[in-house]
Amino acid sequence: MSVSNEDYAAMTNRAAPPSPLALDCLKAFLVGGSVCCFAQGVTEALVLLRLSREDAKLLAMMTLIVLTAILTAAGVFDRLAKHAGAGLAVPITGFANSVVSPALEFKSEGYILGTAAQMFSIAGPVIVFGCSSASLYGLIYFFLAGRR
Amino acid sequence: MATRLGKRTLQLETRPRILASAGVAGKREAQGPLGSRFDRIFDDTTLGEVSWEKAESKLLLSAAQSALNKAKLQPSDVQAAFAGDLQSQCTSAVFGLRSLGIPYCGIFGACSTMAEGLLLAALAIESGGFSVTMAATSSHFCTAERQFRHPLEYGGQRTPTAQWTVTGAGAALLARQADAGAPYIDKVQLGTMVDLGVKDAGNMGAAMAPAAKKTIADFLHDTGTTPADYDLILTGDLGEVGSTLLCELMQREEGIDLSQKQRDCGLLIFDREKQDVHAGGSGCGCSASVLCADICRALREDTLQSVLFVATGALMSAVSSKQGESIPGIAHAVLLKKGEPQ
Numbered sequence: 001m002s003v004s005n006e007d008y009a010a011m012t013n014r015a016a017p018p019s020p021l022a023l024d025c026l027k028a029f030l031v032g033g034s035v036c037c038f039a040q041g042v043t044e045a046l047v048l049l050r051l052s053r054e055d056a057k058l059l060a061m062m063t064l065i066v067l068t069a070i071l072t073a074a075g076v077f078d079r080l081a082k083h084a085g086a087g088l089a090v091p092i093t094g095f096a097n098s099v100v101s102p103a104l105e106f107k108s109e110g111y112i113l114g115t116a117a118q119m120f121s122i123a124g125p126v127i128v129f130g131c132s133s134a135s136l137y138g139l140i141y142f143f144l145a146g147r148r
Numbered sequence: 149m150a151t152r153l154g155k156r157t158l159q160l161e162t163r164p165r166i167l168a169s170a171g172v173a174g175k176r177e178a179q180g181p182l183g184s185r186f187d188r189i190f191d192d193t194t195l196g197e198v199s200w201e202k203a204e205s206k207l208l209l210s211a212a213q214s215a216l217n218k219a220k221l222q223p224s225d226v227q228a229a230f231a232g233d234l235q236s237q238c239t240s241a242v243f244g245l246r247s248l249g250i251p252y253c254g255i256f257g258a259c260s261t262m263a264e265g266l267l268l269a270a271l272a273i274e275s276g277g278f279s280v281t282m283a284a285t286s287s288h289f290c291t292a293e294r295q296f297r298h299p300l301e302y303g304g305q306r307t308p309t310a311q312w313t314v315t316g317a318g319a320a321l322l323a324r325q326a327d328a329g330a331p332y333i334d335k336v337q338l339g340t341m342v343d344l345g346v347k348d349a350g351n352m353g354a355a356m357a358p359a360a361k362k363t364i365a366d367f368l369h370d371t372g373t374t375p376a377d378y379d380l381i382l383t384g385d386l387g388e389v390g391s392t393l394l395c396e397l398m399q400r401e402e403g404i405d406l407s408q409k410q411r412d413c414g415l416l417i418f419d420r421e422k423q424d425v426h427a428g429g430s431g432c433g434c435s436a437s438v439l440c441a442d443i444c445r446a447l448r449e450d451t452l453q454s455v456l457f458v459a460t461g462a463l464m465s466a467v468s469s470k471q472g473e474s475i476p477g478i479a480h481a482v483l484l485k486k487g488e489p490q
Contacts, residue, residue: 002401003358005345012346012354015392017308024305072301081303088303097303105299108199122302 024085031080031087039064039091061092068096073104098122150274154370157337157481164273164333165326166484167221167280170214171441172207173433174289174315176425180418185442186316187214193290193315201239204288204317207433208233208244211317211440212284219321221280223248226321228272230265231284232256233432234313235295240286250282259356259385260339260461261285262318262436263480269322270333270482279324286317287431296349296466309351311387311414311430318436320444328488331447334454335371337481339363341463345474349464352475353390353414353427356460359477360386361397363458367481368404375409380455382443383479384413384435387428390460391415413438413459435459447486457482 003011039060046056071077077097081088088094102121106114120127150158170187178189188210195203208231216223229248231241232255241254257264265283272278290300292313298304322333342362346355360383368374375381386394391412398406413435414428439457446452460479469475 003344003397008344008346008358011393011396012351012389015354015389015396016351017389019308072303075301078301078303082305084303085305094303097301101299101301101303104301105294108201122298 027083028085028087031084032090033087035064035088035091035093064092065096068093069100072097072100095123095126098126150271153335154366156340156366157335157370158271159335160270160274160333162274162324164270164281164322164324165330166332166444167321167323167326167330168215168219169318169320169440169444170211170218171318171437171439172211172214172316173437173441174207176289176423177314177316177417177429177437180423182417182438182442185445186437187211187218187441190315200288200290200294201235201243204233204235204240204286204291205244207288207315207317208240208284208286208319209247211286211319211436212245212248212282215282215284215319215321215440221321223250226250226280226282227278228253228269229282229284230255230268230272231282232261232265233286234258234292240288240291241284244286245284257459257478257480258461258463259287259352259430259432259435260459260478260480261432262384262439263457263459263482264461266320266322266333266457266482267336267338267480269320270336273322273324281322282319283322284317284319285432285436287313287315287433289313289315289431292431296469306426307350308426309348309353309389310426311352311385311428312418312425313431314385314417314429314434314437316431316433316437318433318438318440320440329448331444331484331486333482334485335367335481335483337363337367337370339478339480341476341478343474343476347469347472347474349462349469349475351389352430352462353385353387354393355462355464355475356477356479357386357390357393357397360390360394360458360460360479361401363479363481364394364406364456365398365402365404367456367483375404375406378409378454378456379452380443381406381410382413382435382439382455382457383410384438384457384459385428385430386412386460387414387430388420389427416442443484447484450486453486455484457484
């Protein structure tokens with residue numbers, strides 16, 4: 001008796017072990033929360049140092065980006081992210097890692113055709129769709145609210 | 149001259165001998181259950197090279213040179229090399245072997261490359277025009293990640309069905325004449341592509357299992373044998389998920405119980421309990437290094453008498469996956485036997 005594609009898809013689903021969803025969610029929640037608390041802590045510390053809240057927020061984000069870049073280059077970030085999942089992917093740390101990791105990886109093809117050309121190979125779509133949706137939202141805002 | 153048995157299997161008349169074989173591996177593979185069996189181990193993943201591609205080329209060259217040393221042959225004694233790897237345009241095979249000056253035939257069979265190479269090398273001997281040929285292949289975790297998945301330092305999560313690309317290489321030298329203890333290739337079967345619509349590149353075991361089932365079932369049918377006639381039916385590299393599916397398909401479609409005799413290179417090379425490799429090993433270097441370092445040695449040591457080697461390949465490319473194509477699987481079979489033919 002020969003197995004159809006549909007039968008085989010069902011067999012494959014049965015044979016494939018599921019991801020530990022509850023544990024993954026818990027780890028993502030704890031790590032993601034910790035990243036946010038850390039950033040908030042940096043912001044508050046900078047405000048105490050008499051920076052404006054706006055500047056403090058910007059500097060906190062830059063701190064996360066620089067830390068991620070260092071951890072990525074040191075080969076530590078991917079080991080943490082393997083456990084943390086969305087906890088490190090959703091904050092700006094995920095974006096920073098997705099730019100730094102291809103930049104490092106493709107260095108062997110040179111700084112122009114490798115590092116520079118490949119740097120946005122993962123983050124590119126995020127930038128494209130981020131900018132597109134921001135422009136669209138801006139247009140809608142302009143016509144509905146901005147002209148008043 | 150080879151004779152055809154049934155529909156797809158070839159009985160080789162010259163029974164080409166495996167003069168020598170060598171399997172080399174990286175650090176993680178050396179920490180696995182077969183660590184002591186490899187001919188050479190490289191603790192440094194870069195192998196002292198400036199790029200991962202150069203590192204993999206060096207792995208392949210090292211396997212080829214180890215096999216040549218064992219056989220006490222010079223590269224100029226080898227009349228053809230059938231070699232390939234996972235990288236675009238067979239980068240490692242080309243750059244690994246370019247310094248040896250051996251007539252070269254590049255092949256791509258994804259993880260089935262070792263069986264494909266052995267089959268072609270054996271048929272070349274069978275043709276009468278070649279007296280010494282080579283089959284070789286390699287894979288490297290870092291080159292495969294970069295070509296098919298993400299940059300190494302990218303922080304992503306792997307699914308439980310994903311397999312770990314082996315950093316390793318294997319090379320085998322085939323000859324018409326060899327010492328009495330040399331294993332020989334008795335029968336071969338060129339595989340047929342089978343595609344049951346699996347699109348998940350993170351579950352290649354599932355994509356390849358139907359092809360393995362077809363090749364093994366055809367082989368048993370053509371030769372009128374059962375799994376009990378072999379010491380080992382060695383697949384590579386279906387991993388845990390693919391091995392389960394292969395046994396289930398074989399039971400459902402053919403009513404044959406394969407579980408007692410089937411072992412998978414992807415499960416032999418790593419200890420899944422202790423090593424973080426999810427569903428097991430994969431890559432051309434997986435079945436190549438297991439076969440060339442461990443199995444060929446066991447055939448020489450008399451611990452195995454007959455091994456049906458069925459290496460499996462997932463024939464997708466980085467482009468086909470993105471374009472939504474399903475993954476065609478393939479499996480080639482090579483029957484290896486111990487010592488002198490009757």
